[in-house]
Amino acid sequence: MAANFETSQIKGSDEVYDLCCSICEDDDIYKEGRFHCKKCSKYFCDSCVLTHNKFHKDHSVTEKDEGDNLPVNKIFDDTLELCVEHFSEKLTMFCDDHEKLLCQLCLLHYHRQCSQVVILADKIKSTGQCMDVARIAKRIEELHGRLEDAVKIGEKNMKSLQTSYENVLEEILNLRRQINETLDRLQQETIQKLEQLHSSLKISLEKDSKQCVEFMSKLKEYDINCSENISSEQSFIFYKKCLDQTASADLFLGKQIKNAYIEFQHNTDLKQYLDSCTELVNITIHEDPQRNCVDPNRVVSVKDQSQFNVRSTTDRNDCFITGICEASNGVIIIVDRNNKYVKLLDQAFNLIKQVQLPARPYLISKISPNVVAVAFGPEASVPQIHFLRVDKVRIVTLNNIELEQHCNGMAIHQGDLFVTSSTAVCQYTMEGRLVKKLYEEKSTCFNGIGVSPDGKRIYVTDDDDSLFTLTRDGEVTVTLHDPAFRTNYYIPNIHVAATGQVFVFGEKTVNQVATDGKKVLNTIKLGKINPRSVYFNADTNKMVVGFNGDDDVVEFKTKVS
Known part of the structure; x- marks a missing residue:
């Protein structure tokens, strides 16, 4: 064996012991x-x-x-x-x-x-x-320390998980109480309205009955047989009064309520909405990537690559893959700008399902294991983000929001939405309300944006081949300029993996950047030009790259060193 491990042999001697002191x-x-x-x-x-x-x-x-x-x-x-x-x-x-x-x-x-x-x-x-025993020993020692940290993080996460479980359970019960209170109020108001209608109709019916009796009594007063023994003048008066009274009775009978009842009609909007709900609230899991013990600064390099055609039979134009991510079940989700599609692909990149979008999708961002956000870029007449749920082989639209500014780049971290416009980096709520403008620079045009898994760093690219690293408060800590970041288009040319690796892509390369934003760790040559989207999965050691005006995506098998 080539390994240089030492045995229990006395140095300078031929004696070998099974056990040493x-x-x-x-x-x-x-x-x-x-x-x-x-x-x-x-x-x-x-x-x-x-x-x-x-x-x-x-x-x-x-x-x-x-x-x-x-x-x-x-x-x-x-x-x-x-x-x-x-x-x-x-x-x-x-x-x-x-x-x-x-x-x-x-x-x-x-x-x-x-x-x-x-x-x-x-x-x-x-x-x-x-074997480099010293290097292996150092690596084992390093991993041992990180695993000990992972155990501590796991214990902390268990406490945090229990706390969050109890909080969410309480919120569910509170929401149910609020819904019950609202339903009780609606029931009370509806019953009150029913009682008012019942009372009003009952009074009308009683009034009609009373008038009927009055008409009957008055008509009895006019005895036609008696009209023969009166004068001509009295007879004329009698005749006219009879006509007036019968006309009034006919008019009343024509207006009388023929069939009185109260009808119940469902609130179909409310019923349809409740029927469409699959859960009372949307519950998502937020995992701390640190528990995976992945060092995002270890160099990612390419071992092998393959090309896969993602064009569908309904595509009228060349594909323009502007975003890639992956659902929890391994389904690959891509957005095709030129054909206005969201496409679901299996691991072999075969089409499972596609859904037409109302406008050209500019990028996609994962929110939770099966929920994504699709943004429509600067060319959209109204800046919008649509939220979609991928359910096995279905794509369901949840809702959409409008923004105050056009979206050049988008990143989502634990309920906070970060967006780049031409000159500003902004933070929104998931409902589309502007929280604050984190950073503004009118001399440049911002493109892509990404957030570190712990949320402490925000990475922003611009049209001047630069990468800015910001704190959560918007303070620029590092600015890295590299010609390799240059693109032929104004595109969101950054991808921050779920495990923290930072990738900035240019015209011909994908560049891995240190998480502090200070240097390029490695440059991956693509062999093709104009990449438009990048997705990296550290669990499978695969990187997928989509291109501008190209029906093929490239899957790179990677290794970490």
């Missing part, structure tokens, strides 16, 4: 460890055991000669050479294509198509390199 070994002196203290978990030579027994008389010490099996402190256990997945198989090969150790079953199941598979012995001979 723990005390002497700390001083680079190698003596046989003939005694073992279980309580101290240490081995002692003939000299050191005397000192140990003097100070620890209550400890039980086992001597090797007594026939007891002393625990052996092995550098490696017996499972080292076994495959992690196929634990009964030994690791005998190495795949250069995927940089993985293989057993026979790994080769059979997963790597039969790989062209660079060699046996371990040949791999060691071909590299001729030994």
